[in-house]
Amino acid sequence: MWENKISKKVKPLFLTYTNGIFHFREYEFEDSYLYNSLVLKREKKNTISEGAINTETIQKILNSVKRIKEPKFAFPQADSFAKVINRCELLNEYVILDRDYITENYDFDSRQTNYYTDAARYLGLVDKKFEIGKVKNRLSRKL
Numbered sequence: 001m002w003e004n005k006i007s008k009k010v011k012p013l014f015l016t017y018t019n020g021i022f023h024f025r026e027y028e029f030e031d032s033y034l035y036n037s038l039v040l041k042r043e044k045k046n047t048i049s050e051g052a053i054n055t056e057t058i059q060k061i062l063n064s065v066k067r068i069k070e071p072k073f074a075f076p077q078a079d080s081f082a083k084v085i086n087r088c089e090l091l092n093e094y095v096i097l098d099r100d101y102i103t104e105n106y107d108f109d110s111r112q113t114n115y116y117t118d119a120a121r122y123l124g125l126v127d128k129k130f131e132i133g134k135v136k137n138r139l140s141r142k143l
Contacts, residue, residue, distance in 0.1 A: 011026060011027075012026070012038065014027065018082060018085070018086055018089070019081075019082050019085040019086065019089075021045050021046070022045070022046045022048075023043065023045055024045075024046070025043045026040075026042050026043075027040055027041060071121070071122055073118065073121065073122070074118065075122065076115060076118045076119030076122045077115045077118075077119075078115045078116045080116075081119075084119045084123070084125075087117065087120050088139060091126065091138055095138060095139075096136050097138075098134045098135060098136045098137070099114070099117070099134065099136075099137070102117070102137075117137055120137075124140055124142055125139065125140055126138065126139060127139070127141060
């Protein structure tokens, strides 16, 4: 196979960046003759930030935040905040996405699509509107 054609060991590495976090993953083929034998060996997550957060900083933020009433829709059931943030990143890039597009391209069912969209709406990050028989989402105009 390909191992016979090269002299150095090949390490399948995958680097992604989302929500301000770099995800670095190293994989290994359990059987070099089977491409579907790829398994995750280790993973590291890193962020780049300026300085540390301390109790005083948190207190200043808490005191400066304007409190608002709870939204008039159901409390979100999303279990991955990373997916909520990723939805906002996509809306920042594409401006408007309809529910069907999200459901099809993320391998979600429509219920999951609603959970993550509602979580973003609950946080005031996303607005939902109905347009020509479709549910469409965009980043909140309040941002």
